[in-house]
Each structure stands twice: as C-alpha cells, then as structure tokens.
Amino acid sequence: MLPGEPVDFSHGDVDSEAFPTTPASLQIFMDGVRSGGNQAYTEYRGREDIRAYLAECLGEFTGLAIENADELIIMPGTQGALFLAMSANISSGDKVAIFCPDYFANRSIAKFLGSEVIDIRMDYLDVDCGAGLDLTQLENAFKVGCKSFVFSYPNNPTDVIYSREEIGEIAGLSERYGVTVIVDQLYSRLVYKGHNYTHLRETSLSPAKLITIMGPSKTESLSGYRLGIAIGPCEIIERMEKLQAIVSPRAAGYSQAVLRTWFSEPSEWISERIMGHQQIRDDIPRILRSVDGLRVRDPEGGSYVFPKPDEPEPNRQKTSSVVRKIVGRSTDVRPCKCSRASREKCRNPLGLEAFCLWRLGRWFYFGTLQFFSQIAKTQLVSD
Numbered sequence: 001m002l003p004g005e006p007v008d009f010s011h012g013d014v015d016s017e018a019f020p021t022t023p024a025s026l027q028i029f030m031d032g033v034r035s036g037g038n039q040a041y042t043e044y045r046g047r048e049d050i051r052a053y054l055a056e057c058l059g060e061f062t063g064l065a066i067e068n069a070d071e072l073i074i075m076p077g078t079q080g081a082l083f084l085a086m087s088a089n090i091s092s093g094d095k096v097a098i099f100c101p102d103y104f105a106n107r108s109i110a111k112f113l114g115s116e117v118i119d120i121r122m123d124y125l126d127v128d129c130g131a132g133l134d135l136t137q138l139e140n141a142f143k144v145g146c147k148s149f150v151f152s153y154p155n156n157p158t159d160v161i162y163s164r165e166e167i168g169e170i171a172g173l174s175e176r177y178g179v180t181v182i183v184d185q186l187y188s189r190l191v192y193k194g195h196n197y198t199h200l201r202e203t204s205l206s207p208a209k210l211i212t213i214m215g216p217s218k219t220e221s222l223s224g225y226r227l228g229i230a231i232g233p234c235e236i237i238e239r240m241e242k243l244q245a246i247v248s249p250r251a252a253g254y255s256q257a258v259l260r261t262w263f264s265e266p267s268e269w270i271s272e273r274i275m276g277h278q279q280i281r282d283d284i285p286r287i288l289r290s291v292d293g294l295r296v297r298d299p300e301g302g303s304y305v306f307p308k309p310d311e312p313e314p315n316r317q318k319t320s321s322v323v324r325k326i327v328g329r330s331t332d333v334r335p336c337k338c339s340r341a342s343r344e345k346c347r348n349p350l351g352l353e354a355f356c357l358w359r360l361g362r363w364f365y366f367g368t369l370q371f372f373s374q375i376a377k378t379q380l381v382s383d
Contacts, residue, residue: 019276021221022261023269029225032257040253045241046074046229050259054229057263062185062212063202066231071207073237074259075244076251078186078215078228083109084247085182085211085230086150088239090115095146097138099131101306103152103184110150118146122155125295125308130163131155135173142177149174152184153200154191158306159299161191164198171203182211186228187302189270190219192278195300201231208233216262218303219273225255277303 032039045051048069055066066072075081082105090096092114098106100119110117118141123132138149149170154161162170174181183200191197200210215228228251230240244250281298284305288296296307 019221019273022216022258022265025222025225025258025261028260029254029258032254035257039257042250042253042256044245044248044250045070045237046072046251047253047256050074050256054259054262058214058229058231061188061263062199062231064199064207068234070234071231071237073230073240073244074251074256075228075230075240076248077223077226078184078213078217079105080226080244080248081213081215081228081230081240082106082150082182082184084240084243085213085232085236086110086113086148087243088236089180089182089211090148094148095141095144097141097146097149097179099133099151099155101155101157102150103156106150106152106184115148118144122158122160124155124158124160124306125297130166131158131160133162133166133169135166135169138170139173139177142173142179146177146179148180148182150182150184152186154187154197154301156184156187156302157304158297159187159302159304160297161195161197161300164196167198167200168203171200171205174209175205178209180209180211181205182213184213186213186215186218188214190274190277190303191301192274192281192299197301211236216259219270219277220262220265222258222262225252225258227251227255227259229259281305 039047042050051069051072051074054074055069055072058072059066073081075084086106086109090110090113094113094115095118096110096115097118097120098110099122101122107117120138120141121134123134126132142149170181173179181200185199188197188199199212201207201212211230211232213228213230217223217225217227230237232240281303285296285298288294288305288307293310294307295310296305299305
C-alpha cells in the first residue's frame with residue numbers, strides 16, 4: 001500500500017470555488033435567520049409563500065401547471081423526499097420496478113420497506129439514442145402486479161437521458177396498468193448541449209399517479225442547505241407531510257428561505273454553469289477510453305460517468321490502473337470491507353473491491369478530493 005491520506009468516492013462535497021452557490025443565497029439565508037421564528041417554524045410541508053413561488057416556477061419548468069401549492073412539499077433534501085415518497089406509497093410485500101443500473105438508494109429504500117424489487121434492464125452502452133430500456137420487461141413487471149416504479153432522470157449513475165419515445169412509453173404503460181411513478185429529477189437542469197429533456201409531467205401520465213422529486217443541491221451547489229421538494233397529488237403530499245412531521249419535522253426553516261434564489265438566477269447564470277460542467281465532463285470519457293478494455297458513454301446530463309469493463313470482474317491491478325489514468329499519479333485501491341452480500345448488491349462497474357469508483361465523475365465534477373469512506377468503505381490511497 002502506498003503512503004498517503006485515504007480518498008473515498010462514496011459522496012461528493014461541493015467545491016465552492018469551482019462552482020459557487022447561486023447568487024445571494026447566503027444573504028437570503030441570513031435574512032431568514034434575522035426574521036426569527038416566522039421563518040424558523042414553518043408549516044411541516046414548508047412555508048406557504050415559498051411553496052406558492054415554487055409552484056409557479058416548477059410548473060413552468062416541468063411543463064404542467066401546479067394549480068395548488070398543497071401539491072408541493074419542501075423537504076430536507078431530495079434523499080429525504082425520495083424516502084418519504086416511497087414510504088407513503090409502498091407497503092411490505094409490494095412489487096416495485098427499478099432500472100438496473102439506477103440510484104443505489106432506490107433499491108435500498110424499497111428493500112427497507114419490505115417490498116419485492118423487480119429489476120428492469122437498461123443496455124445504455126449498446127444504443128446511441130436513449131437509454132436502451134427493456135420496455136417489454138417493464139410491461140411484464142406491471143402485468144404481474146407491480147404497484148410502483150422508481151427511477152432517476154437523468155439516470156444516476158450512467159448520466160443517460162431517456163429519449164422522448166422512452167418517456168412516452170413509460171407514461172403510457174404506467175397509465176395503462178395504474179402504476180404510481182416516483183421520478184427523481186435532481187439533475188434535470190444540468191442537461192448538456194445537443195440533448196433534449198422530456199418531463200414526465202408533460203406526458204399523458206395522470207398527475208394523480210406521479211410524484212416528481214427535485215432540488216437545488218447539485219447544479220446550483222446548494223447541497224449544504226439540505227433542500228428538496230416533491231410534487232404530487234394532494235393526498236400523497238399529505239401522507240408525506242405526516243411522515244415528515246414525525247421524522248424531521250420540516251426542512252430547516254432558515255434554509256427554506258434560500259429557495260427564493262432557485263429559478264431566479266441572473267439570465268446567463270444557468271447556461272454558464274452548465275458550460276462549466278460540460279468542459280469538465282468532456283475530458284472524462286476521453287481519459288477513460290485510453291484504458292484498454294473499458295467501455296464508456298458520454299454523460300448527457302448530470303455529473304457522473306459509469307464505465308464498464310470487458311471482463312465481468314476486473315482484478316485489483318486493472319482497477320488501480322484505471323484510477324491512475326484518472327488521478328495522473330501513483331495510486332492504489334484497498335479492498336472493500338463490506339460483507340459479501342453487500343458487495344454483491346453494489347453492482348459497480350469496476351470490480352467489487354472498488355465500489356466507490358463509479359463515482360469518478362462526481363470527483364471530477366466537484367474538482368476536489370474531499371471524499372470519506374462511509375458506505376462501501378473502499379479507500380483509494382495516493383502518494
């Protein structure tokens with residue numbers, strides 16, 4: 001093992017110098033603090049005037065007006081929104097469809113709730129447009145009684161954007177079989193040039209069967225404020241609020257004030273932010289393609305890259321060589337200390353001993369080495 005500080009890719013911390021937070025966010029947060037209890041102790045679902053503002057902005061952004069601010073809830077981060085949305089809809093024994101690969105928490109939460117997960121294949125490396133979804137497999141899952149379908153869009157970790165036709169098919173199948181769809185659109189503003197994004201809310205899918213999750217933590221670099229929102233039918237939002245009242249009981253009141261900066265950035269701010277990310281993104285596939293035996297697709301939206309080796313389980317030397325190419329200096333990878341069962345669930349592309357390496361894209365995206373081992377306990381040591 002080489003000497004040096006451990007580096008972990010299991011989560012990313014925003015490099016505020018590379019990607020500053022939205023303009024005036026800190027000032028608005030301080031204004032909220034100065035307003036005292038009026039801002040600190042909001043309704044459990046969030047301060048009403050802020051929800052009304054978000055309803056107008058997000059209705060326009062997602063292609064379908066939000067008629068009632070009660071169709072929206074503010075939550076402590078999109079992770080919290082995802083957990084409560086699934087908890088409000090999924091019971092023990094329910095069948096839940098999830099893309100493979102997709103955001104690891106989708107499967108973890110579904111399993112925690114005692115549901116049966118049905119994997120839906122996604123051959124993202126074998127198509128030039130869309131995600132290569134196995135829509136026949138998805139329909140078969142719905143036919144056998146799948147009640148909920150949970151997925152991220154753009155897909156995390158592949159950064160693929162589903163085609164308009166794929167989104168239309170998802171909407172049509174879900175409507176036909178009465179399936180509730182929970183879609184995590186955290187990266188929906190970070191779409192790269194040449195790619196189009198179709199919101200599920202602008203399709204034929206009934207709003208009564210759709211929960212949309214969004215937040216300002218990634219593109220806008222506001223992750224430290226722990227803010228997320230969910231849009232859905234009033235009865236589901238009410239169930240989520242009841243759960244949140246027990247767990248949180250609300251998104252931090254002072255942080256909620258910062259949501260006033262979301263979708264109100266200066267005119268060129270979002271396009272410049274996307275361009276900054278794209279300049280970094282353009283380098284990652286080029287470097288990865290220089291490694292023999294590694295397949296990679298250009299990210300289309302978001303901040304991940306999900307390479308896949310030719311062999312099913314590359315050895316430690318192969319994994320380390322990939323990391324050396326990325327880091328540009330001598331590196332080593334320590335074996336994962338997860339239980340065997342946990343490793344088998346990781347579904348990582350670069351070998352079970354290096355689960356966290358699928359987050360290489362987030363490391364480049366944030367331009368920082370501030371990652372600490374928590375989930376997979378995989379460590380990268382650099383000289």
